[in-house]
Amino acid sequence: MSNSEHFRKLERMSAAEPMNGTIPASMKVGDGTAEVVVQVRPEFHHCARAVHGAVYFKALDDAAYFAASSAIEDMLLVTVSFTVYFTRPVSQGEMKARGRLVHQSRRLLVAEAELLDSAGRIVARGSGTFMESRTPLSPQIGYC
Template sequence: MSGDALAGHAPSGAEAHFRALESLYAAAPINAMFPSRLEITGEGTSRISFLIEPEHFHAAGAAHGTTYFKMLDDAAFYAANSLVNDFFLLTTAFNLLLTRPLPAGPVTAEGRWVNGRRRVLVADARLIDSEGEEVARGTGTFMRSRIPLASLAGYARG
């Protein structure tokens, strides 16, 4: 099928869920403070692209740890939630390893589901700087909430 034949085709199944999660991410008010773009790249994987700006810096001129945590948590969270299409997940624990200071510039967070599909899911993520170097990694535990995804305003299936 040509690309033109697919134009106007509404996504369905897993693809619709992935696009709805991307919409949910974009609608989150916190992302006004951390402009970024989420892509669910497949079942159990995600990528977030963002730009570190001086307003993200601590007093020594590199990204504050909150920036590392937010992007690692989001990438791992959405990798895990890509496997759950009925309820919103909640982060119950997250471990960080910060290995390098992060200067201003583009950064990518890559998330990957590791284990679990029922009540508790485990996923990890890593931050990659503009030179392709890993600067941090984290592992999170996520639990199904009682909040239906369909009840969230930003979660819109095509």
């Protein structure tokens, strides 16, 4: 399988995940990279009318996760740990997370992500550690 075919399958897997019904996002996967775009909706707001941290986390985790997943063509990864640093609130527009794979060993992968607002300002950063699960990448989990 070519890298680009693997990347498109990962994008389709992301689009098919049930959580995207709650927080819709588009995904673009490349070689050690991934980009997630979320259009801010009022239902994403907390009581102060800014986007809830859960939406930040999902965008950052997905960007880092799929950047790491771009390097593994046979097994589903799982998130072992993820740290988020919030730096600025967002109330409207688009949020774009850009992830990149920064380290890969025999058992673990480390990826980082930045989340930007519509003006291109960094509003959060995150880093995660991922490892292979026992679940193979297959059409049953949307990898097709």
